[in-house]
Amino acid sequence: MMPPQTAGAMTFDSPPSHPKLWLDAVNEWFTTVDHKRIGMLYIGYALVFLLIAGLEAAVMRIQLAVPNNHFVSPQVFNRMFTMHGTTMVFFVGMPILFGFGNYLIPLMIGARDMAFPRLNAFSFWISAFGGLLLYFSFIGGDGLYGAGTAPDVGWFAYAPLTAKLFSPGHSTDYWILGVFLSGIGSVGTALNIVTTIVCMRCKGMTMARMPLLPWLYLVTSAMVFIAIGPLTAAQMMLGFDRFLGAHFFDVQAGGSAVLWMHFFWIFGHPEVYILVLPAFAFANEIIPVFSRKPIFGYSAMVGATVLIGFISLGVWAHHMFTVGLGPAGNTFFTLATMIISVPTGIKIFNWLATLWGGKIRFATPMIFSIAFLFQFLIAGLTGIMLSAAPFDWQLGNSYFVVAHFHFVLVGAILYMIFAAFYYWFPKMSGKMLSETLGKWHFWLFTIGFHLTFDFMHIPGLMGMPRRIYTYEADRGWAVWNMIESIGMIFQAAAILIFVWNVVRSYRHGEEAGPDPWDAWTLEWSTASPPPHYNFAEEPVVHSRRPLWDLKHPQAPDSDYE
Amino acid sequence: MxxxxxxxxxxxxxxxxxxxxxxxxxxxxxxxxxxxxxxxxxSTPTSIFSPQATPAHTIFSLSMLVLAITLAIFLAVAGLMLYAIIRFRHRAGDSNADPTQVYGSNQIEVLWTVIPILILVVLFLSTARVISVNEQARKPANALDVVVIGHQYWWEYRYPASGVVTANELHLPASDPKAPTPTYMTMSSADVDHSFWVPNLAGKMDLIPNKVNVMWIDPHKPGLYLGQCAQYCGTAHAKMLIRVYVDSPADFAKWIAHQKMAAEDDPAAAEGRLAFEHTACVNCHTVNGTSAKGKFGPDLTHLASRDTIASGAIRNTPQNLRQWIDDPNSMKPGSLMPKMNLSSHELDAITAYMVSLR
Structure with missing residues (x-):
């Protein structure tokens, strides 16, 4: 590791300290409008939900380990996959990505906070309340009489299964309200991120000099504006159906089940890219630093991101190849979906070119990023298979699809979240995470991930549909399901090591210093953890890598860009 | 791979x-x-890689092309990545000086934009052709029509030409590839979304209430083909299995002729028939030629001619039938058929009646 650079790390003297009461600390966290604290609240909250959703996945894997198992009842299994999916997308993926965005964007663009600090706090707390409301359904879903229950309609909650007739009680109402509130929070944060990036960049930071992370968050946030609207509208319509006797999705009264699918997926597919662009953003920061080279093709990366943003709004019906769209619809959405692989490919090739000719250091953030590259490549290729409508008529709604999107959501997004965590934890806490435990975490998780999700493709090809609580013994799916379930044990062990690493390193970790990775963007120019005002003086930048310029005054980037 | x-x-x-x-x-x-x-x-009865009908065949050929192309891309790109991380790793003895800083190259960007586009053109055109072959095939005059209606959690099959109505076990004639006699299935749902998926015969098609979809299959060989509902439809979704019996044309004609007949009135089962007709069974079930005309549950006119009950989930034996009639939810949790609280004597009688419905 290079000696820490101290450029700009000057801080004001802290005010005279006095012993802080425990309650004061809680009060500070509850009332904070500091982007860094809100970011960490988002991340902490998401990690708690990650553990809960992981437990739900474990219940499913135990149930499916052998055919005709009776570990849980069908009702419980159906709640588990509904809650697992909903939680992972809305209460793990979204908050953790917004958390990193909140924490990093002002620091990376040389600002002292987000544009709207109070809106920021509101967005977090309303999303957090949404998550609590969703989970309250475990006790409140049936009213308070009888056993508790939770939503069991699947995370995309297809009509008319969500109608009062087929989903009595209140579990579906909790699903509507919980996700609805998280949507409000997402739009608030997206608005904040866009405004911050457009208005609050430091002196010298033109859009063309902005690091790629804020660029990708800009595109993601713009997509949130467009995507969340249809979801919220659909949830209101469904609420009207359930409470006020409207007939949007009431097929008995001429409503349309397909209407819900269109509304949901015009949100749902951009949502995948909303989640994956921040993961790309982390890769764009981490891969160059550990290859010791600038990102290859900065402008191509920005262009590809903007293209992905636009095209992703026009591919939603590839989730609906089997609902009878007709040949014209199926052909159009096949084409649109295939086209999106071009800008995605450009990204993979640019990362590869960034590695090329570098001096790659295999610190924990980097090994997670390298695994991400391979796994995202596979996810992209199975995505191409699914984009061919006739192939999708076989693969759609099978375990092949489940394997495919877990390669995206876990193999790509969760891996980059881990990478980001190992990379920026020193900045957030001032302490390094243990490299030894980090590598244990990586290898155990990778073994588990591949046992579970590589082998999950096979029963899909062999005719196993998703969302079944059990399966027939004569179908030949048992071996593969057993292997998948064994993989879950490795993943669980890895997550425990991760949690232990965080707790232990926070208490006894090595001091990080302002710039432990010898990196180049502005967040590394201030202390770790940064003071609440971030920078004592507003930074001035002349290139995309301001710290490179400081460290190499004889050959600054500004001469080459 | x-x-x-x-x-x-x-x-x-x-x-x-x-x-x-x-x-x-x-x-x-x-x-x-x-x-x-x-x-x-x-080896599995439900693999997408053992096509037995034209739609499944066309998909299979397309999937081989797609798999070959994606495999080639994987080997090329993953190989380059692997090479890069090994070749350009920081080695123990290396100096700490940073490597040459390279910022990008427009020529290379153009290269890796254009090559994927060319590959996609091939993929897209091949895919579009298969979509057209499947969805724009002209329906021959001798095609068999079947109406398929999805229910929570069973399948209703109607043959409009002969008036036959049956449940859960679909019978079709085999189709000679040289003189095809395909089956056209008009599909809808009575309640929530379902999806009809028999991987050996074709891709899946959803059954959606208030919407009519059409799919066709032309199974080439007689035999039993398995599948199951592929769209989550509620508690017992996993037990909504599909059985397609492909018969030789002669056997199929015999089967239709038998199913067209009214229910057998076996005097030995008269007591069970009486018990059946005097309980709420008749509100949901039809037995042709009797007063039972319910529409909510499967048609039982020729129940005993089927191999399975409960949508393929349970073998059709007298013991299983008796337990099923006694308490359906104990055998298939989530089944909408209620427990009727019948006495042991009534159970025996109704089971005997069901067994007589050949």
Missing amino acids: SLALFLALHDMDDMPAGHAMTAMQTHESWWRRAIQWVTGLF
Whole structure:
């Protein structure tokens, strides 16, 4: 590791300290409008939900380990996959990505906070309340009489299964309200991120000099504006159906089940890219630093991101190849979906070119990023298979699809979240995470991930549909399901090591210093953890890598860009 | 890639069972057995890689092309990545000086934009052709029409030409590829979304209430083809199985003729018939030629001619039937058929009546 650079790390003297009461600390966290604290609240909250959703996945894997198992009842299994999916997308993926965005964007663009600090706090707390409301359904879903229950309609909650007739009680109402509130929070944060990036960049930071992370968050946030609207509208319509006797999705009264699918997926597919662009953003920061080279093709990366943003709004019906769209619809959405692989490919090739000719250091953030590259490549290729409508008529709604999107959501997004965590934890806490435990975490998780999700493709090809609580013994799916379930044990062990690493390193970790990775963007120019005002003086930048310029005054980037 | 291996092995699927155990057994037979064991892992009645009808065949050919192209891309790109991380790793003795800083190259960007576009053109055109072949095929005059209606959690099949109504076990005539007699299925749902998926015959098609979808199949060989509902439809979704019996045209004609007949009135089962007709069974079930005209549950006119009950979940034996009538939810949790609290005597009688409905 290079000696820490101290450029700009000057801080004001802290005010005279006095012993802080425990309650004061809680009060500070509850009332904070500091982007860094809100970011960490988002991340902490998401990690708690990650553990809960992981437990739900474990219940499913135990149930499916052998055919005709009776570990849980069908009702419980159906709640588990509904809650697992909903939680992972809305209460793990979204908050953790917004958390990193909140924490990093002002620091990376040389600002002292987000544009709207109070809106920021509101967005977090309303999303957090949404998550609590969703989970309250475990006790409140049936009213308070009888056993508790939770939503069991699947995370995309297809009509008319969500109608009062087929989903009595209140579990579906909790699903509507919980996700609805998280949507409000997402739009608030997206608005904040866009405004911050457009208005609050430091002196010298033109859009063309902005690091790629804020660029990708800009595109993601713009997509949130467009995507969340249809979801919220659909949830209101469904609420009207359930409470006020409207007939949007009431097929008995001429409503349309397909209407819900269109509304949901015009949100749902951009949502995948909303989640994956921040993961790309982390890769764009981490891969160059550990290859010791600038990102290859900065402008191509920005262009590809903007293209992905636009095209992703026009591919939603590839989730609906089997609902009878007709040949014209199926052909159009096949084409649109295939086209999106071009800008995605450009990204993979640019990362590869960034590695090329570098001096790659295999610190924990980097090994997670390298695994991400391979796994995202596979996810992209199975995505191409699914984009061919006739192939999708076989693969759609099978375990092949489940394997495919877990390669995206876990193999790509969760891996980059881990990478980001190992990379920026020193900045957030001032302490390094243990490299030894980090590598244990990586290898155990990778073994588990591949046992579970590589082998999950096979029963899909062999005719196993998703969302079944059990399966027939004569179908030949048992071996593969057993292997998948064994993989879950490795993943669980890895997550425990991760949690232990965080707790232990926070208490006894090595001091990080302002710039432990010898990196180049502005967040590394201030202390770790940064003071609440971030920078004592507003930074001035002349290139995309301001710290490179400081460290190499004889050959600054500004001469080459 | 396990897939390539899978495909190679799949071709050996037709090897006679126990081949390795013949008198010609030699010292090398262990690997034959190993191969058979591995082949066994992949043998399943519901693989998408053993197409038995034209739609499944066209999809299979397309999938081979797509798999070959994606496999080639994977090997090329993953190979380059692997090379890069090994070749350009920071080695123990290396200096700490940073490598040459390279910022990008427009020529290379153009290269890796254009090549994928060319590959996509091939993929897209091949895909569009298969979409058209499947969805714009002209319906021949001699096609058989079947109406398929999805219910929580069973299948209703109606044959408009003959007036036959049955449930859960679909019978079709085999279709000679030289003179095809395909079956056109008009599909809808009585309640929530379902999806009809028999991987050996075709891709899936959803059954959606208030919407009519059409799919066609032309099974080439007689036999039993399995599948199951592929759109989550509620508690018992996993037990909404599909059984397609493909008969020779002569057998199919016989089957239709038999199903057209009114229910058998076996005097030995008269007591059970009385009990059946005096309970709420008749609100949901139809037995042709009797007062039972319910529409909510499966038609029972020829129940005893079926191999299974509960949408393929349970074998149709008198013992199973009796337990099913006694408490459906104990055998198929989530089933909408209620427990009728029948006495043991009534159960025996109604079971006997059901068994008589040949």
